[in-house]
Amino acid sequence: MKFIYLSLYLFISSVFTINAQEILSPNKKIKVIIASKKATDDSCYGQVHFKILYKNKLEYIEVMPNSPMGILREDQQFTDNLKLVNESKTKQISQKYEMICGKQKMCNNFGTEKVFKYVNSNNQPLNIAFRVYNDGVAFRYEFTNKTNSLINIVDESTTYVFPPATNRWLQSYTESYEDFFPFSDTGKTANSNNMEWGFPALFKVNNNPVWVLISEANISENNCATKLNNSKNSDEYKVNYASPRDDFKQNGIKTILPWNSQWHTLIIGELSDIVESTLITDVSEPNKLKETNWIKPGAVSWIYWANNHGSKDYEKVITYIDLAVDMKWPYFLIDWEWDAMSNGGNIIDAVNYAKSKRIKPIMWYNSGTSWLEPTPVDHLLTAEKRAKEFAWLNKIGVYGIKVDFFAGDQQDMMKYYIDILKDAAKYHIMVNFHGATVPRGWARTYPNLMTTEAVYGAEWYNNKPILTSKAAEHNTTLPFTRNVIGSMDYTPVTFSNSQHPHITSFAHELALSVVFESGFQHFADKPEAYNSLPPDPKEFLKNVPVNWDKTKLIDGYPGExxxxxxxxxxxxxxxxxxxxxxxxxxxxxxxxxxxxxxxxxxxxxxxxxxxxxxxxxxxxxxxxxxxxxxxxxxxxxxxxxxxxxxxxxxx
Missing domain, CATH: 2.60.40.1180 (Golgi alpha-mannosidase II)
Incomplete structure (x- = not known):
């Protein structure tokens, strides 16, 4: 009976599957099969699906079964009504580039590309471009025709399908991407109402030794960020656009055509392939800055964590500048409320003191889009305000900014991030995004982006007691999830306690300086905690780099x-x-x-x-x-x- 059902399934699949094509990675380990499934036997239209296979030893393992593709506009859909009309020749991509920050200095965008050209039942064109790499797959949607008026792109039918019992480490979606990555083999949480997940999302496919990390890259001003939703089927993760918010009612994306989506990315292979991958920057736009010799990654002393407050107190501020001197760290971050600094000096005095000690100041800003209580607020919201502020920072001698409290993943926020990076680069100012979206490959395109928070980091010792008991497990999960896709401002290496204690060992804390990668590495503890270290760990912290030539995973397993x-x-x-x-x-x-x-x-x-x-x-x-x-x-x-x-x- 089982044989009859299987034969019937294979017969139906063969009848309704048309235009099956495959793309191989350069090393032949990853195979992608793209096919259309007809809605009816006599139809020439259908829905595009893709399947991913991975070669383990001598045979291919199915990593992802047939997974639907498609995109919807307000005026018409491109989902189950697509017909393949042409396809490009397979071509090899090989583009070497250099990263200033990150896990690897010299990188190679090396893969196989093929573009499939479809029309929908209204004869409107849609391209789907695939790239298959030795460590993963990327694809995007392309509307190639031109319009003079705005088009509203509202949704995708893109869905990632996994076999049942696949292990997964997923973070419940929050705008700040600050949560844990708990293990699950069901795709469900204790809170069954929450079925939205943020990027990156890590999967170990069934009982096979194959891992998949899903994210996205190369978001432009004409994209919003996306998230995953498996509310209909716990093993099927549909791509959803960012939800509208109270002050930005727009659903999806508004743009003129032609238009490209971001690259949807799947890093695939062994755990070492996941950790060492540069796929996120590989598929992102090359560096757009003419000069980059002013961009200098480095360690930063940080005042907020130990004091649970900003930089109002000048006398406390200068102790952290002195700490940077003692520890040979090039930077000091002046955090929120610097505009209200008193007790012996103001912000200009603090900057001048830092310069006298040859320490480069970085200053905090509220983005002005979300939580508006900490000041300064609304210094960066327009091009005119940014130009005025950045010119002032140049004048007084500030080298970087930390911009905090962004409002979400909508299209206007994506544009705001990119506008800040572009305008800051004009004034040779480096950038740290805090309370922000996860890295989307911008560090390659705008290398003045040094780091991004988007992590449940050590700052949470200030807020809740939950990190105390979960920190060690969390810290051994992040290298396989969040830190894979870009620099991570965790604010590590704390030996004393903030509002809530840490129970990781001192050597565990010291190791975070290497395990976690960040172009600006903010060391968060108070001066006396570092000054009282024994000679060997103290000397190690004085000299540990923050950007790397090469990264290798030696051993590991998420959470262990x-x-x-x-x-x-x-x-x-x-x-x-x-x-x-x-x-x-x-x-x-x-x-x-x-x-x-x-x-x-x-x-x-x-x-x-x-x-x-x-x-x-x-x-x-x-x-x-x-x-x-x-x-x-x-x-x-x-x-x-x-x-x-x-x-x-x-x-």
Missing amino acids: KIIIARKKGNRWYLGGLNGKDELKTLKINFEFLDKGIFELKIIKDGKDDKSFDTEVMQVQKGDSLDVKCLSKGGFVAILEKLDTVKANKQN
Whole structure:
């Protein structure tokens, strides 16, 4: 009987499936099959579906079954009424580029592209462009005809379908993207009313060793951001446009044609492929800035976390400038309420003091679009206001801005982000987006974007006690989810307590400086917490880079553990985290090293969670090392070739 049902299903599928085409990644490991399913047997129109297969050893595994595609405009739809009329030749894309911030300096946009040309039943054109990479898939919709009036694009029928029992780590959608990524194998939460999910979304496909991270990239002023919804079927994740808000009633996107959607991205492969992928920037527009030598990533001292407030108090402000001097960090962030600074000086005095110490100030701004209580508000809302403010920042000697409290993911917010980046670049000002959407590839297009929050970070020790118990698990999930798609302003490495305590070990906290990548790395604790560190961890924090030449995942699993290696110049920096509430041994496999003997200096958990233990040894490619970690513990390490170490000592 099962055979009869299967034969009938295959017969029906073959009857109603037309125009099946496939695209392979350059290394042939990923295969995408695109086909149309006819609504009726005698129709030449139907709905486009795509299927993804992944080659594991000798056979292809179905990663994503047939998944619907399509897009809707207010004037007409392009969903189940599409007919394939033409297709481009398959072409190879190979475009090398350099990133100023991020996990890898030299990148390669290397993949296979094919464009499928459809018309709907009104004979209106729609292109669907696919790119298949060695580590994933990207596709987008393109309206190629021209209009003089605005068109309203209101929805997509794009749906990502997964086999039942697929494991998933999803964040419930919030405008600030500040929540956990809890594990689920059902696609449901304890709150069954919440079935909207934010990007990125991580899946482990059924019982197969294949992972998928879904997000999107290359959003322009003519796009809104999207989210996922699986309310109709827990294994089917439909793409939804950002919801209208009270002061912006627009549904979807309004634009003239021609028009492109953003790239819908799926990073696919082993966990190392996920963590090391640069797909988000690969598909994004190249750098649009003529000069970039003024863009300098770096560590930042930050006043807010330890004081649960802004920068009103001049005397406190200068202690953080002095901290930056002591720790050799190039930047200091003057946070909210700097316009009301008193107790010995004002904002100009603070900036001048920083300059006298050769520390570069960064200043906080309220975007003026959402929570309007912290000041200064409404300095950036128009091009005229931005020009005035940025000229003033140039005059007084400020190098960057942190812009906070954005209102959502609608089209006007996407345009506002990009306008800030464009205008700030004219004045050589670097940017940190806080209370903001997740990275969308803008760091390649506008490399003055140093980092973005969009994470449930250490700031939440100020707000709720929940991070205390969940931080270790959360910290070992973020490298596989949020931090994959771009720099992450978590505000890490805290040893004292804010409003609510942390119970991760000191070595775990130290390791966050390597495990988490951010072009501006805001070290959040109070001066005395860093000044009282033992010599080895203190020296490590003085010199740890914030942007990297290369990144390698050594070992890990979401919510349990991670060992990550990042290279800068001739040195490898390792960070390891134990996400569990029990003692755990993490194994470092040194297979990633070049030939030669390396000196390894490791700083790990000591006898208790507030102490460190340091060891120095020699290792080489092929060796391995067991590192015993406390509950919620961790370690950092520096690797350098022995002959380089000796040469440096002689000099």
